[in-house]
Amino acid sequence: MLNKRRVLTLLVPFIIFIIGAIFLATPLLKGSDPSKLDSALIGQAVPEFTLQDIYDADKQYDASIFKGQKMLLNVWATWCPTCYAEHTYLNKLAKQGLYIVGMNYKDDRKKAIRWLKDLNDPYKISLFDKSGMLGMDLGVYGAPETFFIDSNGIIQYRHVGDLNDKVWNDKLLAIYEDMQ
Amino acid sequence: MIQLNKVNKLLPLLLAACMILFSHTSQAAIDTFEFENAQQEKTFHELTKLLRCPKCQNQNIADSNAELAKDLRNKTYELVKQGQSKDQVVDYMVARFGNFVRYDPPVTPATIFLWLGPLLFIIFGLLVLIRQIKKQPAKANNLDDQEQQKLQQLLKQHAKDTKS
Numbered sequence: 001m002l003n004k005r006r007v008l009t010l011l012v013p014f015i016i017f018i019i020g021a022i023f024l025a026t027p028l029l030k031g032s033d034p035s036k037l038d039s040a041l042i043g044q045a046v047p048e049f050t051l052q053d054i055y056d057a058d059k060q061y062d063a064s065i066f067k068g069q070k071m072l073l074n075v076w077a078t079w080c081p082t083c084y085a086e087h088t089y090l091n092k093l094a095k096q097g098l099y100i101v102g103m104n105y106k107d108d109r110k111k112a113i114r115w116l117k118d119l120n121d122p123y124k125i126s127l128f129d130k131s132g133m134l135g136m137d138l139g140v141y142g143a144p145e146t147f148f149i150d151s152n153g154i155i156q157y158r159h160v161g162d163l164n165d166k167v168w169n170d171k172l173l174a175i176y177e178d179m180q
Numbered sequence: 181m182i183q184l185n186k187v188n189k190l191l192p193l194l195l196a197a198c199m200i201l202f203s204h205t206s207q208a209a210i211d212t213f214e215f216e217n218a219q220q221e222k223t224f225h226e227l228t229k230l231l232r233c234p235k236c237q238n239q240n241i242a243d244s245n246a247e248l249a250k251d252l253r254n255k256t257y258e259l260v261k262q263g264q265s266k267d268q269v270v271d272y273m274v275a276r277f278g279n280f281v282r283y284d285p286p287v288t289p290a291t292i293f294l295w296l297g298p299l300l301f302i303i304f305g306l307l308v309l310i311r312q313i314k315k316q317p318a319k320a321n322n323l324d325d326q327e328q329q330k331l332q333q334l335l336k337q338h339a340k341d342t343k344s
Contacts, residue, residue: 037234040278106247132251139276141234141248 039147039158040139046073046153047137054104054112054126065125066153070179071099073147074123074163075135077107078115080143086162087119093163094122098176102126105135105143148172150179213257224260227269228253232283240283 027034041047046066053059066073074090076083094100102123104112109128116126129135138147141160148157157175159167215221228242235248241256243249252273259269273281285291323331 035237037278037280040274040276136251136255137276139234139278141277 036160037141039155041155042157044155046147046149046155047134049134049137051103051127051129051134054102054109054116054128057128061125061127063153065101066149068151069099070148070150070176071101071124072176073101073103073149075103075105075138075140075143075145075147077105077143078111079107082162083144084119086144086164087122089163089165089168090122091120093168099124103134104128105140106130106132148175148179152180215261220260223266223269224257227256227260227266230270230283231256231273232281234277234280 046063048063050060050062053061072093076086090100100123102121102125104126106129109130112128116123127134132140138145144162146159146163147155148159150156156179157172159172161167163172213221213224215224225242229240231241231252233239233241233244233246233249233252235246236244239246239249241249241252255272256269259272264272270282279285279288285294287295
């Protein structure tokens with residue numbers, strides 16, 4: 001009896017070690033990347049803004065464009081190599097009928113227009129955020145980022161990094177289809 | 181000999197040129213901000229040390245050269261100049277970038293362990309220690325009558341031996 005208790009007491013550090021190991025190993029095995037942060041805006045409406053159209057400086061948009069149907073908001077720039085890699089996939093999604101709004105982030109208008117002409121334009125609306133004003137309000141910390149916005153204009157998810165077949169089918173498609 | 185002289189004269193110039201050229205990169209992170217009063221300047225410097233750059237994750241926005249850190253410094257400057265308090269600026273950043281942006285995390289259900297963990301550890305250690313201490317005297321008095329007598333005999337014997 002006494003011996004049994006002794007063994008149990010001695011096992012305590014081992015058990016603590018196992019709990020610690022599981023705690024540290026789960027994120028590693030799940031492959032979660034600590035550089036990918038959850039958005040602080042999930043469950044909130046897209047912040048108010050006024051931005052120009054990328055093609056036409058006289059045309060202006062505000063947050064009302066995000067209401068009425070579910071859509072993606074893709075943040076991109078010509079200085080961002082991953083955005084280049086992602087662009088083909090955006091074209092593919094647009095062809096499937098997804099409503100994608102583009103936000104050109106801290107970029108040069110001419111370069112951006114040339115990019116869209118050369119690589120095709122998957123965006124229904126293209127916003128031009130030269131100063132990064134909307135980017136700041138959305139908590140954008142790198143490009144590309146893609147926000148999932150439901151028909152009420154509420155942000156449901158943010159994906160950091162490029163969109164591709166794997167991540168879309170493994171994870172994002174389900175999130176998109178769950179949105180109203 | 182003349183050529184060598186020339187090189188000798190050129191060398192300081194060359195060094196100076198190098199210093200000017202390369203000093204540029206190290207100065208990139210130091211922007212010049214002007215403040216109306218010392219309090220605002222102090223608040224600004226405290227904030228840039230407290231706010232963490234989301235892009236370059238292990239640096240605060242004062243240290244980082246990243247484009248985003250520059251934007252955050254500018255925004256912080258703008259807000260401080262508008263007369264916003266330290267808490268207001270931190271709230272502004274947390275609303276956009278989440279608690280990740282703070283180097284001084286708030287107490288939430290997810291972080292409570294950071295405060296309680298060490299405390300629980302110390303309490304647990306103390307409890308174990310107290311239990312051990314309580315156990316010890318009980319062990320010393322574990323002798324029955326016969327053993328007790330024998331012990332007294334041995335002690336007497338020992339006392340005699342040392343006297344003689």
